[in-house]
Amino acid sequence: MFLNNIKLSLRDSLKHPLFTLLMMTGVVVSIFSMTTIVAVGDGTKAEIINALRGFGFGGDVLMVAAGGGRIFRHRPSAVKTLKPADAEALKQFPFVKAVAPRQGIRRYPVHFMGRSFKTRILGVTPAYLEVSNFQVDMGRAMDGRDMRDHRKVCLLGRTVAEELFPGNRAAALGQFIQIGKFFFRIKGILAEKGQLGRFDMDDRVLIPLSTASVLFIRDTYVHAISVKLRDAAKIGIYQEKVKAFIRKRHHLTPDQPDDFRVVSSVDVVQFVNRSSRELTALLIRIMIISLLVSGIIITNVMLASVSERRVEIGIKRALGASRRDILVQFLFEAIWLSLIGSLAGVCAGAATVYFLRNTIPAAITLRPFLMAIGFGLLVGVVSGAFPAWRAGQVDPIRAILGGRS
Amino acid sequence: MTPVISLDSLTKHYKSGKIVTEVLKEITFSVFPGELVAIMGPSGAGKSTLLYILGCLARPTSGVYQLDGVAVGDLSDEGLSRLRNTKLGFVFQSFHLIPQYTALENVLLPTVYRKGGKKEKKRESLRAKDILDMVGLGERFHYLPGELSGGQKQRVAIARALMNDPEVILADEPTGNLDSKQSDEIVRLLKELNGRGRTIVLVTHDPEVGQQARRLITIRDGKIYSDAPCS
Structure with a gap:
């Protein structure tokens, strides 16, 4: 009998299409937005993780950055404590494959024959290319002699090469570009790496660390040291070892905070996850309001x-x-239309995301579908109960005598 | 023979604020299987109220009503609903077919509220078609009420009332919305059903319809004024 009422509710909903459509619209729209929001959120996260891997910040790399604190924020007062000697010392660990200390010089204009372009100048060692997964596309890489002799040579990122030598990057090799007051010979051009979010990986010029220390920073401290490991599996243990080691080198007593931070890609992924979780939570709140309205x-x-x-x-x-029969029937009418509306919304959302997959980062997962079913049932029961x-x-x-006096 | 319907000192009061209106006063009568009873009386005499109490849609204020041996007063909403579903068939003045349902779906509606498995479904559908055939609508199973004449609608309604094979058919002004030709047809159909042993109680204020019954109960001011077999 209960089943009969449920069947009847479905049949009767179809026989009152206008009401059904009116009631469904709100749910369709809310669930549609939810689906696209969740898909874009998931897609962005996947893209960031993917990009990190391309950036060379894979599972086998630890980054020691100057200044204590969180992953992307640090205490500015303590940024001069990290030295190239710290990097050299890290080589003594058998689990360390290579180290690459670097100085990041702020964005600087570079000039060639009347053209100029503002880019990021990095002072690096020859190991940098290996550790950060950069390849030399044309010309040659930096070597130990460039470092030792403080040579004014540079490697151009693909974007910089395109800007200064449009259409003919090969012509750049051997030419001199001006960075600040100094002229640097172009030794090579890096292979293209692409974008990390809005961050252009190819918008950079690499110069020897020793040269950067003398000409630009006028000090020997470094901003970061990338440490490539032989074995990614025990990265957590190595992370702690590196941390303890540098604390000791910096003579930090137990009550002093770190003046550096050791970050693994795991930390970054967690960070991204957390911030996207916060974003998702906010969006879910908005969605709940719109479902409430529906x-x-x-x-x-x-x-x-x-x-x-x-x-x-x-x-x-x-x-x-x-x-009770009447109540059950009407309750299920609400549940049906809310559920069907949700599913329509989630399908429309998934279809939209699918068609826009080349334009926006988005991933279609099972999650929005499960959420749609859950919210569909919930909205149906809650909003149908009183009617x-x-x-x-x-x-x-x-009701029967309605027409008569 | 035991009566299908037995009323003993039935009263019904309506309260609106402090004013109590006595619609029915001390009504006592019985209806036996196979009877065709017409209840007549002027408007406001309480005949509709009486019919809906008989139909288990309203409860009497006091008195005892037994339907097919069951004391109705003790039943819950569920119990009353089951009684309406299994023992009673309703025919209304304005037909009250569900406009979105076809004739066949309307006739099948009472089976929705009855326990029945998958096997029943097929039999019910066959039975509904048989009944529609019997009331002369064999060709119109899938017509919507809007596509039928008044007389035809009332035939569908009668078919629906017969669907669960009730003990009693209760008809509230069944010819009230029909012209005289269609009215005659409906009365003939009801008499035919009665001839086959169906118990029918109908409310009317059309004397011609009343005269067709085998027994006529007249109500005035909430009391039975007369109760006599028709000539």
Whole structure:
């Protein structure tokens, strides 16, 4: 009998298409936005993790950065404590494959024959290319002699090469570009790496660390040391070892905080996850509000529908429907349309995401579908409860005699 | 023979604020299987109220109503609903078919509220078609009420009332919305059903319809004024 009422609810929903459509619209729109939001969130996260890997910050790299604190923030006062000697000392660990200390010089204009371009100048050692997964596309890489002799040579990132030598990057080799007051010979051009989010990996010029220390920073401290490991599996243990080692080198007593930080890609992924979790939580709050509005719409339209269908309710009561039968039927009408609306919304959302997959980063996962079913049921039950109760309370005699005095 | 319907000192009061209206006063009568009873009386005499109490849609204020041996007063909403579903069939003045349902779906509606498995479904559908055939609508199973004439609608309604094979058919002004030709047809159909042993109680204020019954109960001011077999 219960099953009969459920079947009847589905049939009757289809027989009142206008009400059904009206009630469904809100749910469709809310769930549609939810789906796209979740898909874009998931997609962005996947893209960032992917990009990190390309950046050379894979699972086998630890980054020691100057200044204590969180992953991307540090205490500015303590940034001069990290030295090239720290990098050299790290080589003594058998698990360390290579180390690459670097100085990041702020964005600087570089000039060639009247063209100029503002780019990031990095002072690096020859190991940098290996550790950070850069390849030399044209010309040659930096070597130990460049370092030792403080040579004014440079490697151009692909973007910089395109800007200064449009259409003919090969012509750049051997030319001199001006960085600040100094002229640097172009020794090589790096292979293209692409974008990390909005960050252009190819917008950089590499110069020897020793040269950068003398000409630009005028000090020997480094901003970061990338440490490539032989074995990525025990990265957590190595991370702690490196940390303890550098604390000791910096003569930090147990009550002093770190003046550096050791970050693994695991930390970055966790960071990204957390911030995207926060974003998702916010969006879910917005979605709940919009579902609430849809729920209120459903409740109101259903109340109108109940009063419109009073006669029908009266007839059904006369033919043997109990109050409960009527309540169940109307409740399930709300559940059906909310559920069907949710599924329509999630499918429309997934389809939209699918068609825009080349334009926006988005991933279609099972999650929005499960959420749609959950919220569909919830909204249906909550918003249908009161109208369904009202339907059960309709006085059959008055409804039947409605037309008569 | 035991009566299908037995009323003993039935009263019904309506309260609106402090004013109590006595609609029915001390009504006592019985209806036996196979009877065709017409209840007549002026408007406001309480005949509709009486019919809906008989139909288990309203409860009497006091008195005892037994339907097919069951004391109705003790039943819950569920119990009353089951009684309406299995023992009663309703025919209304304005037909009260569900406009979105076809004739066949309307006739099948009472089976929705009855326990029945998958096997039943097929039998019910066959039975519904048989009944529609019997009331002369064999060709119109899939018509919507809007596509039928008044007389035809009332035939569908009668078919629906017969669907669960009730003990009693209760008809509230069944010819009230029909012209005289269609009215005659409906009365003939009801008499035919009665001829086959169906118990029918109908409310009317059309004397011609009343005269067709085998027994006529007249109500005035909430009391039975007369109760006599028709000539």
